[in-house]
Amino acid sequence: MIGASLSGVTFISVPGEVGNSFFQYFQVVIGYLLGYYVIAAVLMPLYYRLNLVTIYGYLEERFGVWSYKTGSAFFLLSRVIGASFRLFLVALVLQAAIFDAYNVPFWGSVAVTILLIWIYTFKGGIKTIVWTDTLQTFFMLTAVVVTILLITKELGWGLGEAINQIKSSELSTTFNFEWGNTRFFPKQFISGALIAIVMTGLDQDMMQKNLTCKTLKDAQKNVFWFSVVLIFANILFLGMGALLYLYAAQKGIATPERTDLLFPTIALEHLGTTAGIVFLLGIIAAAYSSADSALTALTTSFCVDFLNFDKKTEEEKKKVRLKVHIGFSVLLFLVILIFNAINDTSVINSIFTAAGYTYGPILGLFTFGLLTKRKIQDKYALVVCIAAPLLSYGIEQLANGWFGFFVLALNGFLTFAGLFLISKKGN
Numbered sequence: 332m333i334g335a336s337l338s339g340v341t342f343i344s345v346p347g348e349v350g351n352s353f354f355q356y357f358q359v360v361i362g363y364l365l366g367y368y369v370i371a372a373v374l375m376p377l378y379y380r381l382n383l384v385t386i387y388g389y390l391e392e393r394f395g396v397w398s399y400k401t402g403s404a405f406f407l408l409s410r411v412i413g414a415s416f417r418l419f420l421v422a423l424v425l426q427a428a429i430f431d432a433y434n435v436p437f438w439g440s441v442a443v444t445i446l447l448i449w450i451y452t453f454k455g456g457i458k459t460i461v462w463t464d465t466l467q468t469f470f471m472l473t474a475v476v477v478t479i480l481l482i483t484k485e486l487g488w489g490l491g492e493a494i495n496q497i498k499s500s501e502l503s504t505t506f507n508f509e510w511g512n513t514r515f516f517p518k519q520f521i522s523g524a525l526i527a528i529v530m531t532g533l534d535q536d537m538m539q540k541n542l543t544c545k546t547l548k549d550a551q552k553n554v555f556w557f558s559v560v561l562i563f564a565n566i567l568f569l570g571m572g573a574l575l576y577l578y579a580a581q582k583g584i585a586t587p588e589r590t591d592l593l594f595p596t597i598a599l600e601h602l603g604t605t606a607g608i609v610f611l612l613g614i615i616a617a618a619y620s621s622a623d624s625a626l627t628a629l630t631t632s633f634c635v636d637f638l639n640f641d642k643k644t645e646e647e648k649k650k651v652r653l654k655v656h657i658g659f660s661v662l663l664f665l666v667i668l669i670f671n672a673i674n675d676t677s678v679i680n681s682i683f684t685a686a687g688y689t690y691g692p693i694l695g696l697f698t699f700g701l702l703t704k705r706k707i708q709d710k711y712a713l714v715v716c717i718a719a720p721l722l723s724y725g726i727e728q729l730a731n732g733w734f735g736f737f738v739l740a741l742n743g744f745l746t747f748a749g750l751f752l753i754s755k756k757g758n
Contacts, residue, residue, distance in 0.1 A: 342594075360523060363524070377701075387399055408689050410536060478606060536629075638655070699751070715746060719743075723738055
């Protein structure tokens, strides 16, 4: 689960983000803890009681088939965009660092990457994912630790002195209490809790790992240790980011306009061969550990939620699963090529940001189902779930981006309100 949470985007972007907002990203991470508590105390008992294969089956039992298909469809949309973007960002780095030297075109390197992921995810399914993600996460976190040690050595500091240097610099500023700021602490904290709930608790990719645990108690224990390890992992990334900026300042290295490029630039051009190899191992591990689980979750969700998988024979299931797995692999490949063809950072960021809007309807559907006893007119669920993100986007534009991550709460609230309007009292 750590591997799926910490993608290549995290590996590159979180250290770079230190230059934009210092340690204020950690306000969101603190909010995660509240979200994981809700997952363990509320959602996990529900999933185990209903014995779900895909978590969106709850929506069918609570509301009906339209709500069920709508929730699953929003998950598929979000995961395709998110997984493609993560692979795209990593592919850009690998293309520049490795494949350009052998004149391999961008589409070729992307095809090889997806093919490798396809082979071992299709062959082994979720059991393979659990083991390969564990190995990949080990390499990714090892890469961060080794990079930190190499930087401190280059700066002539011990680990204790490095920590003191970070604490004494403005880079370690963590809390923001300016009301009008998008990083205002209460907004970031609540947003972090909601992000954890939707991107872990209401996400088939993350939850199918938990559902492999034999008992509810084991699954809850898994979520507890996951949250603890994730906190420390994010501290490592932020600490490394601070050291990268301190190193750049001391060595007179110009900070790239795109902060995402700071880590690759220093690792590949300034810290020597060992750092370059460690960086490439880390980013490959980060990319694979998020993309492989996404591909498996997409296949599972589409087969079960849209193709009546439970009514097929084992032989039919095998054939269908193969076709769906290939289909999503090709879809990821095409979306990555579209991102590359656009080649406009602002547009790509807009597309990736738009993926966040797809979780709002899922949040609203589950919240309405858990907190009320009302019945909805199921056939109108899709209309509500399309209207809520559109309204959220319009309000965010009128507010000049004030909501930031908090737009997820707005999106979920509007979905909840829309469902209330199409509902009536029920048992």
